[in-house]
Amino acid sequence: MARLSPIFICFRGPQALNDSFGHVAGSSCLAGDTVHHATLWRRDHPIDLDTFGGTASSASRVNRKDAVIGDYVLSDGTVHGFLWQNASWTDIGSLGGSVTFPAALNDSNVVTGQSDITSDLDPVYGIPHFHGFVWQAGVLTDFGPIFGSNFNYGNAIDAAGGRRRCALDFVESGLCAGPGCAASWPC
Secondary structure (H helix, E strand, C coil), rough: CCCCCCCCCCEEEEEECCCCCCCCEEEEEEECCCCCCEEECCCCEEEEEEEECCCCEEEEEEECCCCEEEEEEECCCCCCEEECCCEEECCCCCCCEEEEEEEECCCCEEEEEEEEEEECCCCCCCCCCEEEEEECCCEEEECECCEEEEEEEEEEEEECCCCCCCEEEEECCCCCCCEEEEEEEEC
């Protein structure tokens, strides 16, 4: 077992593990700072992925090719998702609201997650509507309302190749008992 050191001081810790090389994604802080930076640990050595021009960032997944996804906060409070690979990053965009969270990444760098579709608050739930998405090669595709629900998100994606499917969670549709439902969806 290896001990992960923070970049310097504060350490929020690991969020994901690359099962090919044992590389870990998470967040850490620079010396004298309390701002979290997305971090990739390669062979127990931290690599600062920076804040992408925002006020903070965190890495949430790493794939077998060492591509990393996560989110970063801008000075206006909006949250964007990113894909980082080979020392460069890409903002994955938004479906129209102020928050986008990537949740899963496969080895072809296809990302799924959730994005607000508006900044207006739902009168019942008090939060903006959000939809699941798939992002690939710069194109962000909205899953739309799943079974009538405007509260759905992609939380897993299958391996590279073939006919891609995402695992989705959704609420508010009236089609299932309990607080939410799950489905497998082409993405």
